Amino acid sequence: MYSLYRSVSTQKRTCPLLSVQPIRGLVDEKFKFVVTNLPPNQKVTLHSLHQSDDKDFWEAFGHYVSDEHGSVTGFKDESLGGTFEGTEPMGLLWSMRPTSGSRHGIRLRKRDTFRPMEVCISVYSGHISQGFSQQTPLATSVSERWYIAPGVKRVNIREKNLRGTLFLPPGSGPYPAVLDLWGGGGGLVEYRSAILASHGFASMALEYLGPEDLRLEDTDASYFERAYQILNNHPMVKKDNLAVLGLSIGSVITLNMVSYSKVIKPKCCVCISGSHLVPVNKSLFELFEQLKNHADKLRVNEDNQVIYRNLHLAISCESGKVDVGRIKCPLLLVNGDDDQTFPAVESAEDMAMMMEKAGNRHLLEILTYPGAGHLIEPPYSPHFRATKYKLQETNETIVMLWGGQTKPHAYAQEDAWKKILAFLWQHLSAP
Amino acid sequence: MYSLYRSVSTQMRTCPLLSVQPVRGLLDEKFQIVVTNLPPNQKVTLHSLHQSDDKDFWEAFGHYVSDEHGSVAGFKDESLGGTYEGTEPMGLLWSMRPIPGSRHGLRLRKRDIFRPMEVCISVYCEHLSQGFSQQTPLATSVTERWYIAPGVKRINIMEKEIQGTLFLPPGSGTYPGVLDLWGGGGGLVEYRSALLASHGFASMALEYTQDTDASYFEKAYQILNNHPMVKKDHLAVLGLSLGSAITLSMTSYSKVIKPQCCVCISGSHLMPVDKSLSDLFELMKNNADKLCVNENNQVILRNLILSLPSQSAKIDVGRIKCPLLLVNGDDDQAVPVVESAEDMAKMMKKAGNRHLLEILMYPGAGHLIEPPYSPHFRATNYKLQWTNERIVMLWGGQTKPHAYAQEDAWKKILAFLWQHLSAP
Numbered sequence: 001m002y003s004l005y006r007s008v009s010t011q012k013r014t015c016p017l018l019s020v021q022p023i024r025g026l027v028d029e030k031f032k033f034v035v036t037n038l039p040p041n042q043k044v045t046l047h048s049l050h051q052s053d054d055k056d057f058w059e060a061f062g063h064y065v066s067d068e069h070g071s072v073t074g075f076k077d078e079s080l081g082g083t084f085e086g087t088e089p090m091g092l093l094w095s096m097r098p099t100s101g102s103r104h105g106i107r108l109r110k111r112d113t114f115r116p117m118e119v120c121i122s123v124y125s126g127h128i129s130q131g132f133s134q135q136t137p138l139a140t141s142v143s144e145r146w147y148i149a150p151g152v153k154r155v156n157i158r159e160k161n162l163r164g165t166l167f168l169p170p171g172s173g174p175y176p177a178v179l180d181l182w183g184g185g186g187g188l189v190e191y192r193s194a195i196l197a198s199h200g201f202a203s204m205a206l207e208y209l210g211p212e213d214l215r216l217e218d219t220d221a222s223y224f225e226r227a228y229q230i231l232n233n234h235p236m237v238k239k240d241n242l243a244v245l246g247l248s249i250g251s252v253i254t255l256n257m258v259s260y261s262k263v264i265k266p267k268c269c270v271c272i273s274g275s276h277l278v279p280v281n282k283s284l285f286e287l288f289e290q291l292k293n294h295a296d297k298l299r300v301n302e303d304n305q306v307i308y309r310n311l312h313l314a315i316s317c318e319s320g321k322v323d324v325g326r327i328k329c330p331l332l333l334v335n336g337d338d339d340q341t342f343p344a345v346e347s348a349e350d351m352a353m354m355m356e357k358a359g360n361r362h363l364l365e366i367l368t369y370p371g372a373g374h375l376i377e378p379p380y381s382p383h384f385r386a387t388k389y390k391l392q393e394t395n396e397t398i399v400m401l402w403g404g405q406t407k408p409h410a411y412a413q414e415d416a417w418k419k420i421l422a423f424l425w426q427h428l429s430a431p
Numbered sequence: 432m433y434s435l436y437r438s439v440s441t442q443m444r445t446c447p448l449l450s451v452q453p454v455r456g457l458l459d460e461k462f463q464i465v466v467t468n469l470p471p472n473q474k475v476t477l478h479s480l481h482q483s484d485d486k487d488f489w490e491a492f493g494h495y496v497s498d499e500h501g502s503v504a505g506f507k508d509e510s511l512g513g514t515y516e517g518t519e520p521m522g523l524l525w526s527m528r529p530i531p532g533s534r535h536g537l538r539l540r541k542r543d544i545f546r547p548m549e550v551c552i553s554v555y556c557e558h559l560s561q562g563f564s565q566q567t568p569l570a571t572s573v574t575e576r577w578y579i580a581p582g583v584k585r586i587n588i589m590e591k592e593i594q595g596t597l598f599l600p601p602g603s604g605t606y607p608g609v610l611d612l613w614g615g616g617g618g619l620v621e622y623r624s625a626l627l628a629s630h631g632f633a634s635m636a637l638e639y640t641q642d643t644d645a646s647y648f649e650k651a652y653q654i655l656n657n658h659p660m661v662k663k664d665h666l667a668v669l670g671l672s673l674g675s676a677i678t679l680s681m682t683s684y685s686k687v688i689k690p691q692c693c694v695c696i697s698g699s700h701l702m703p704v705d706k707s708l709s710d711l712f713e714l715m716k717n718n719a720d721k722l723c724v725n726e727n728n729q730v731i732l733r734n735l736i737l738s739l740p741s742q743s744a745k746i747d748v749g750r751i752k753c754p755l756l757l758v759n760g761d762d763d764q765a766v767p768v769v770e771s772a773e774d775m776a777k778m779m780k781k782a783g784n785r786h787l788l789e790i791l792m793y794p795g796a797g798h799l800i801e802p803p804y805s806p807h808f809r810a811t812n813y814k815l816q817w818t819n820e821r822i823v824m825l826w827g828g829q830t831k832p833h834a835y836a837q838e839d840a841w842k843k844i845l846a847f848l849w850q851h852l853s854a855p
Contacts, residue, residue: 014853023581024455118581120601140602142582149454150549151573170551171571429445 105388149198167197176428181250277316325358336372340403369412373404464505536812580629598628607852612674712817749782760796764827793836797828
């Protein structure tokens with residue numbers, strides 16, 4: 001799409017020009033940045049800067065050299081250094097990290113899904129790696145990254161002590177739906193559901209850890225079954241065209257529900273960074289009690305970062321595994337092989353064996369990404385190898401080691417998202 | 432830009448799919464509409480619907496036939512009928528009109544420029560021309576059209592009696608400036624300045640009333656020129672209609688207003704505004720008998736303006752010292768732009784500054800030459816300032832050539848501004 005701005009500007013102006021297209025895109029959409037009107041063979045640094053909803057600053061940068069026409073084209077030229085290297089069109093997003101002097105162990109989360117993520121992209125002269133705020137850029141452009149497409153609607157779900165947010169796609173419906181279960185960090189994490197709605201799914205983000213009027217003792221199967229029914233019975237939802245999507249503990253819950261519940265019968269499930277080694281027989285309270293009882297199995301590395309993964313292995317020795325041989329719908333597992341939080345890879349292998357034995361192996365699809373960690377988020381989100389985290393079972397704030405290396409983790413996020421959407425469409429498209 | 436949505440969807444889904452790219456664009460950016468997964472050779476209607484800031488509904492539609500692959504591509508296929516015909520990628524915007532049952536004489540204006548224009552694009556089965564709200568579309572997509580690019584900042588200007596809004600481009604400045612003078616409709620019309628800031632100009636939309644005189648505009652010009660984010664003495668003045676007359680007068684006579692260049696849309700040097708606007712309006716009131724109405728009782732203002740110079744002087748455009756771009760429609764019924772432009776060319780030739788003048792004359796276009804893809808209004812409700820009378824003003828123009836004029840003029844205006852305001 002050849003923008004008006006660019007066509008007018010390149011003819012008439014002599015200063016360096018930076019174009020980022022689209023200037024307003026969805027978070028999972030690629031952008032293209034092009035710098036023109038530079039001197040040929042000029043060293044420049046492309047820099048991105050973002051201030052999060054938590055007010056921290058995040059940045060990334062790449063070192064480029066302009067070609068003989070004085071241009072740098074982010075989607076085909078190579079970065080020679082910086083926070084990313086090589087031909088990486090989206091490196092300025094996924095390689096972002098807190099600016100120097102920031103608080104330690106922070107994570108980039110979108111809280112207000114109706115306001116876009118603003119990213120300021122600049123071009124600087126020379127190959128610089130710090131002190132960007134003291135330099136004057138050659139050109140600047142602001143780009144917006146949106147979690148919601150135009151027309152997406154947000155509906156608060158509040159029924160007794162059940163809390164969630166339903167995002168509806170544009171148009172009049174009805175739509176296939178997704179019950180979206182985030183992980184043990186708690187709270188109401190909406191941004192993934194918002195982007196799912198932007199792709200045509202009625203997606204309900206469910207809060208299950210954290211609401212004041214919801215005790216852990218009451219967060220049992222019936223809580224999730226009620227949420228599922230609310231979604232399935234919603235007038236804008238295509239009845240019985242539901243999927244359950246979980247991350248981390250959300251995946252654990254998903255596997256439990258789908259194996260045992262008489263109410264939760266989705267067309268398909270997606271479990272990101274999950275494990276079947278933790279049965280949730282009663283309520284989440286019991287689950288966390290168990291985790292607490294095995295706290296001695298927690299290890300820390302030399303940076304005092306907590307490696308959580310062994311805990312699950314210890315628990316399953318005592319209380320058994322989720323009987324995934326009972327699952328009756330297609331199941332997609334999305335894992336990183338450097339997951340330090342859950343033993344996702346071992347769990348997936350064991351699940352495959354159990355399902356082979358039970359005769360439902362054909363329902364299982366496993367995506368294992370080399371070098372990816374635990375927090376497999378929507379595409380182009382920065383990677384965090386370790387961040388601050390409050391353990392639910394003890395209320396202790398630690399530094400949790402999630403794992404993964406930045407570049408392969410970024411690849412995993414981008415590839416997994418495409419495959420998750422395709423999987424959901426494949427199983428939820430109703431005739 | 433091949434969107435993720437489209438690539439996933441086309442592989443996996445069998446229902447008709449509608450894609451509008453970009454989903455969020457600037458107002459003057461083209462979009463591409465593609466429908467896929469239709470049966471081949473299927474008659475369909477592409478429909479657009481928008482609810483304005485004034486709460487009225489506007490719509491447009493085109494009749495298409497899918498190809499052998501079951502696709503319709505709005506940017507290359509032909510509309511066989513509807514509110515526009517032929518290969519018109521942007522027809523669903525510029526051919527919009529109020530839906531049946533709307534109030535008469537409406538105009539589409541953006542009031543809150545920080546919220547985008549939401550347009551709902553739908554595909555319907557068969558060739559429909561009415562009753563869209565009673566039908567279920569095959570697919571729907573919502574697209575946003577923004578007047579501001581990300582990072583554009585808005586500053587209220589309220590210095591002494593000067594009222595305006597300054598829009599600054601993203602980044603840390605300094606920027607070339609534009610003083611933006613709207614027409615006689617009055618009020619503070621911000622949307623053009625917002626769009627200019629999205630293109631890199633610090634643009635100030637100025638509110639003025641009939642009590643203003645030259646010193647008001649000079650003060651406004653100085654405020655803009657002295658602003659810390661504005662490149663000093665890299666200013667242009669851009670006017671529409673009465674704003675153009677003011678521009679011509681200021682540039683000819685003022686010792687303070689000395690822009691690098693000027694753009695006058697649908698203006699005339701036959702409207703003397705060298706004293707105060709209230710003097711001009713007195714003159715117009717006294718000549719009210721020269722006003723014509725057509726058979727639809729729509730007021731044709733041009734004749735009144737043509738009659739004015741017999742009583743007072745024309746603006747002496749021979750004194751202008753900077754490049755001047757005139758943008759006119761030859762079917763302008765409100766202002767005699769054609770006659771005025773010809774006469775200005777003669778005056779400037781005589782004075783030796785003809786080389787500064789460039790005239791764009793668009794056949795079939797009317798008076799209200801707005802940013803691209805805005806709908807065309809041949810006549811709308813209007814309040815005459817000099818009598819406070821509510822009339823229906825005939826602006827002129829035919830929809831398709833007027834749409835072409837808006838698109839082409841905008842490109843040329845931006846190029847002209849950049850050409851003369853780009854500093855070394």
